[in-house]
Amino acid sequence: MLILGEVLTAALRHSGGMPRDRVEDALGLLAGERVRTFERPISYAVSPKTYTGVDCRIVARSGAKVRGVGTLMGRACLTGGRVLQSSAVTRIEPVAGGFRQPWSHYLARLGMVEALGRPDLPGTADAHLLADRSSSMMGMGALCVRLLTGIQGSPVLDRKPPVRARRTVLRWAATIKDGAEDVKWHFAVREDGLRTVRLELGPAQIDDIVNLCEDLALHDWLLTALMSIIEQSQIGVEQPAQSVVKLRPAVDHLLHLWMPAARLDGFALSVWEGLESRPGLSRQWDASVRRVRDQMAMAAALVNNRPPERKQLFG
Amino acid sequence: MLVFAASDKGGTGRSVTSCNVVYRSALSGSDVCYLDFDFGSPTAGSIFQINDVTRGVRRGGMHSYLLEPDIQTTGEPHRIDVWTQSSRASLRQRPPGSGKLMLFPGDQDGGEFGPDKEALRRCVHLLQALDEEFDMCLIDLSAGRSYATQLVLEATADPALRGVAARWLVFHRWTRQHIPAAAGLVYGKDGILDVGVRAGHDKDELQAAIKFVRTAVVDPDSIELSGLRPAQVAWLRDCDEDLGQLAAKHQVGRRAMLGEVPLDPVLQWREQLISDNDVVARDIANNATVDAFDDLARKLAADEEWASL
Numbered sequence: 112m113l114i115l116g117e118v119l120t121a122a123l124r125h126s127g128g129m130p131r132d133r134v135e136d137a138l139g140l141l142a143g144e145r146v147r148t149f150e151r152p153i154s155y156a157v158s159p160k161t162y163t164g165v166d167c168r169i170v171a172r173s174g175a176k177v178r179g180v181g182t183l184m185g186r187a188c189l190t191g192g193r194v195l196q197s198s199a200v201t202r203i204e205p206v207a208g209g210f211r212q213p214w215s216h217y218l219a220r221l222g223m224v225e226a227l228g229r230p231d232l233p234g235t236a237d238a239h240l241l242a243d244r245s246s247s248m249m250g251m252g253a254l255c256v257r258l259l260t261g262i263q264g265s266p267v268l269d270r271k272p273p274v275r276a277r278r279t280v281l282r283w284a285a286t287i288k289d290g291a292e293d294v295k296w297h298f299a300v301r302e303d304g305l306r307t308v309r310l311e312l313g314p315a316q317i318d319d320i321v322n323l324c325e326d327l328a329l330h331d332w333l334l335t336a337l338m339s340i341i342e343q344s345q346i347g348v349e350q351p352a353q354s355v356v357k358l359r360p361a362v363d364h365l366l367h368l369w370m371p372a373a374r375l376d377g378f379a380l381s382v383w384e385g386l387e388s389r390p391g392l393s394r395q396w397d398a399s400v401r402r403v404r405d406q407m408a409m410a411a412a413l414v415n416n417r418p419p420e421r422k423q424l425f426g
Numbered sequence: 427m428l429v430f431a432a433s434d435k436g437g438t439g440r441s442v443t444s445c446n447v448v449y450r451s452a453l454s455g456s457d458v459c460y461l462d463f464d465f466g467s468p469t470a471g472s473i474f475q476i477n478d479v480t481r482g483v484r485r486g487g488m489h490s491y492l493l494e495p496d497i498q499t500t501g502e503p504h505r506i507d508v509w510t511q512s513s514r515a516s517l518r519q520r521p522p523g524s525g526k527l528m529l530f531p532g533d534q535d536g537g538e539f540g541p542d543k544e545a546l547r548r549c550v551h552l553l554q555a556l557d558e559e560f561d562m563c564l565i566d567l568s569a570g571r572s573y574a575t576q577l578v579l580e581a582t583a584d585p586a587l588r589g590v591a592a593r594w595l596v597f598h599r600w601t602r603q604h605i606p607a608a609a610g611l612v613y614g615k616d617g618i619l620d621v622g623v624r625a626g627h628d629k630d631e632l633q634a635a636i637k638f639v640r641t642a643v644v645d646p647d648s649i650e651l652s653g654l655r656p657a658q659v660a661w662l663r664d665c666d667e668d669l670g671q672l673a674a675k676h677q678v679g680r681r682a683m684l685g686e687v688p689l690d691p692v693l694q695w696r697e698q699l700i701s702d703n704d705v706v707a708r709d710i711a712n713n714a715t716v717d718a719f720d721d722l723a724r725k726l727a728a729d730e731e732w733a734s735l
């Protein structure tokens with residue numbers, strides 16, 4: 112079985128953290144359905160699921176095409192009141208015969224796209240993962256943009272993002288094999304703010320895979336944003352007091368959000384464990400955070416003209 | 427912040443000045459981008475010296491992003507990182523601490539177009555996404571009363587962009603023809619204010635967000651003119667004074683002006699970015715020109731310059 116997904120990640124266009132009821136207003140994609148919120152270990156809100164009908168080409172890496180009809184699942188979530196993500200997901204189900212069914216058929220199978228004919232599933236996963244940022248399969252990218260843009264345009268937001276950063280796209284493909292014992296994964300950072308994740312695993316809940324990929328996308332985005340802030344702060348070139356002005360948004364809005372696998376368990380945890388040893392996301396994050404804190408401490412020390420006392424500043 | 431660059435007449439120096447202002451902002455550490463909305467003649471690629479894009483890209487530029495609904499839009503038109511893609515060596519060394527400098531080029535065979543609901547929706551989405559990423563997005567519009575101008579006025583009136591600072595620069599040369607023309611573009615029938623109010627803007631707020639920029643201005647007191655005879659200088663000074671009165675009469679006077687760029691020999695010769703190297707090491711461009719660009723970049727970002735009266 113093949114499941115394809117895409118995650119779009121951005122800073123919420125709002126200057127501070129959002130009070131809970133406002134978050135619910137912003138994420139309420141569907142009238143009547145509730146936004147689910149969690150406060151621990153980090154505040155997290157997730158919208159109800161929405162479904163979008165598609166009737167499109169499913170293209171394999173070889174160029175072979177089949178027609179796909181069904182629905183994409185879409186949802187949005189907000190972490191720490193600051194990082195906004197939207198996801199599009201669908202399961203590709205090959206069906207024999209080449210006829211499109213009435214919509215009621217697809218509405219009874221939400222979150223699934225039927226591939227009419229004989230699709231090349233591995234080739235489809237490749238095409239999905241290898242495409243460049245602007246060409247997304249089955250309109251998944253467009254769905255993510257639509258969901259995210261809708262929320263970013265919500266009148267409850269003050270339109271003042273605390274950090275400027277490019278939206279990143281994480282595309283993923285999960286192949287489920289009944290007999291598979293452990294998870295195989297591959298995470299790649301491509302140019303143009305695009306990341307890909309390839310997963311191979313035993314039977315699993317789609318929601319758990321979505322949670323994992325959103326969590327990866329979130330932390331990758333945080334790391335990317337922090338590194339770009341550090342780069343522009345010119346540590347070591349500018350006076351510490353100058354650098355600190357540029358580093359401040361990171362301290363105020365990003366540093367506390369790093370909490371890998373906060374809401375994950377099972378196979379998702381083991382993927383994170385693997386990621387921690389290589390490429391070592393947390394190691395890179397920790398090193399970056401240390402640079403920021405050292406710089407802040409040094410600036411404070413120069414102002415007060417006494418040795419840095421980390422405790423007082425960041426106790 | 428969104429900045430719209432407009433002019434009534436063509437060839438006023440709108441694109442060259444805008445590119446240089448964006449460049450100076452990036453040098454000072456802001457993340458900036460330049461959107462070529464001059465669908466008829468997208469020249470920004472040539473000013474930033476991007477090979478193969480001197481007259482726009484073949485596909486995926488601003489025009490096709492807005493107008494080709496069959497492109498599966500992912501909210502991201504073609505972008506070019508000027509720091510890495512420029513053929514100019516002095517640009518390719520991105521100075522430490524500088525911000526992003528991104529070009530969103532036009533299409534080679536763009537052309538003007540008429541009102542289009544889908545284009546408006548896409549325009550709103552694009553500006554929203556770029557405002558998330560950049561401190562300043564400068565949008566270079568076609569000369570005159572173009573649909574591009576109407577499009578962005580409608581886009582900025584959209585609730586999704588409310589709260590995002592939007593500022594207008596209207597470029598004009600310092601001549602008897604250009605001053606009333608620039609005034610007409612702002613205050614005249616079907617001008618920016620007219621169209622803006624129809625799109626849902628508050629007239630006073632919009633007017634406070636529009637400032638004029640004088641380009642290729644000859645300063646009678648500049649050292650370049652030191653070879654002139656006293657009578658000639660006196661005559662130039664009279665002309666300048668006349669123009670000042672004309673400008674004031676048309677509401678294009680000092681109060682409505684953000685800055686002015688002197689006539690520069692390098693720019694007169696070709697459209698390009700002026701690097702510090704051109705001024706200091708090569709001594710071909712004038713320091714005053716770079717100062718003027720810096721001044722515009724600074725004032726653009728300074729809220730107090732834009733406080734409504």
Ligand SMILES: Nc1ncnc2c1ncn2[C@@H]1O[C@H](COP(=O)(O)OP(=O)(O)OP(=O)(O)O)[C@@H](O)[C@H]1O
Pocket residue numbers: 433435436437438439440441442443464467469568569641642643687688689690691692693694695696697698
């Ligand atoms: N300060 C200046 N001094 C001398 N020449 C200038 C100056 N600014 C611009 N120019 C020159 O004026 C000409 C027109 O400039 P530019 O292409 O920027 O104008 P424009 O208003 O964008 O025109 P269009 O409407 O065709 O897009 C160019 O040759 C440019 O180099």
Ligand SMILES: [Mg+2]
Pocket residue numbers: 440441442464467469
């Ligand atoms: Mg131009």
